[in-house]
Amino acid sequence: MNTSPPGDSGPFRAQLLKWVGNKQTQAEAIIGYFPQEFATYFEPFLGSGGVLGVLSPARALASDGFLPLIEIWRCLASDRDTLKMQYAERFALMTTLGKRQAYERVLQDYNARPNGADLVFLCRACYGGVVRFRKHDGHMSTPVGAHQPMRPERFAERVDAWAARTAGTEFHHLDFAEAMSRAGRGDLVYCDPPYSDSQTILYGAQSFSLERLFTAIEACKTRGAKVALSLDGTKFSGRRLCDIKLPKTLFEREAFITVGRSMLRRFQMSGRTLEAHEVNDRLLLTY
Numbered sequence: 001m002n003t004s005p006p007g008d009s010g011p012f013r014a015q016l017l018k019w020v021g022n023k024q025t026q027a028e029a030i031i032g033y034f035p036q037e038f039a040t041y042f043e044p045f046l047g048s049g050g051v052l053g054v055l056s057p058a059r060a061l062a063s064d065g066f067l068p069l070i071e072i073w074r075c076l077a078s079d080r081d082t083l084k085m086q087y088a089e090r091f092a093l094m095t096t097l098g099k100r101q102a103y104e105r106v107l108q109d110y111n112a113r114p115n116g117a118d119l120v121f122l123c124r125a126c127y128g129g130v131v132r133f134r135k136h137d138g139h140m141s142t143p144v145g146a147h148q149p150m151r152p153e154r155f156a157e158r159v160d161a162w163a164a165r166t167a168g169t170e171f172h173h174l175d176f177a178e179a180m181s182r183a184g185r186g187d188l189v190y191c192d193p194p195y196s197d198s199q200t201i202l203y204g205a206q207s208f209s210l211e212r213l214f215t216a217i218e219a220c221k222t223r224g225a226k227v228a229l230s231l232d233g234t235k236f237s238g239r240r241l242c243d244i245k246l247p248k249t250l251f252e253r254e255a256f257i258t259v260g261r262s263m264l265r266r267f268q269m270s271g272r273t274l275e276a277h278e279v280n281d282r283l284l285l286t287y
Contacts, residue, residue: 012056016162017048017072017120018129023192023230024050026281029257030190031055033283035226038188042225044179045192046073046171048129053165060169063179071116073171080163083120088152090121099125103144111139125149177216185224191217192230214247221250221286229284230257251284 015024023030027050034055041057043049046064064070075083093102103125110118123129126142134141150158172179176193183189194208217227229251232244259279 012054012161012165014158014161015048015050016053016076016158017123018126019048019050019123020128020130021192021195022048022050022129024048024054026257026259027051027054030228030230030283033228033253033255033285034188034190035287038226039186040183040188042179042183042187042189043192044174044176044189045194046070047192048123049073049162049166051190051192052169053162056165058168060166061172061179061182062166062169063172063174063176065173065175067173068110068114068116068119070171070173072120073166075116076159076163077166077169077171080159084152084156084159086117087120087124087155090118091149091152091155094149099148100144107140121149124155177212180216180220183220183223183225187220187225189217189220189225189227190230191227195232210244214250217286218247218250227286231282231284246284250286252287253285255283255285256280257283 011028013024015022030051031054039059041052041055041060043052043060043062044064046052046062046069049062052060052062062073064073072083075086090102090106093105096102097105103122106118106121106125110122119131122140122142123131125144127145130142131140132142133139176191180189180191191213193210193213213229217229220227257280259281
């Protein structure tokens with residue numbers, strides 16, 4: 001059976017990828033609702049793996065439908081020195097071209113041929129980790145961020161830390177329903193899908209079906225797997241609960257996890273920080 005990793009001196013806060021919606025800061029609160037023991041951990045909407053990294057399970061299947069993202073995770077697992085080199089090479093372009101021109105060069109290369117080697121630099125250098133795509137041509141359109149991207153030496157340290165914490169994880173390019181179909185009795189599935197209320201500009205969000213996810217969760221529950229689902233909760237400092245119709249008998253409990261101010265909303269509002277945009281996620285549990 002799996003448990004949370006022993007021997008950590010404190011919360012694991014070192015993000016490998018900058019990514020909007022990253023749950024690493026909230027991971028301990030979310031994990032607090034997980035069963036103490038489970039067999040295999042499944043995370044079918046991996047993204048930047050915030051919960052996976054904090055949980056550090058002994059055995060896991062982590063997956064995503066976004067192939068360039070999975071290329072990064074597979075490289076972490078199989079050849080982390082190459083991952084370090086890919087980031088360092090793109091970072092070095094800033095020395096000769098400047099930050100903005102280097103970013104635009106890598107962005108152009110990525111849009112011509114989407115790949116993990118370019119994406120790992122783009123997500124650390126783009127505005128707020130908002131990996132946004134245009135609807136008309138599918139190109140990533142996020143501008144460069146105002147911050148200085150992490151230096152290669154520090155990124156290499158992050159790579160080593162994440163490789164150790166995900167040593168028991170297999171990474172797969174899978175549709176979420178296919179990944180979840182592999183979960184059985186005693187397993188735990190954590191789902192963090194695109195949020196229908198706020199994340200429609202992000203990768204995969206336009207085609208995502210919440211009803212299809214509910215069907216996959218029901219199938220997991222029938223087979224004896226436990227499922228935790230993060231979903232739109234409250235916006236505007238708790239004054240509005242997102243209106244999502246839930247199946248009546250699918251979930252046994254719910255909790256609200258404080259997320260803080262919405263980086264995506266700040267991006268959509270041209271960088272303004274809005275005190276009113278405090279967000280709480282809803283965590284739904286089948287057990």
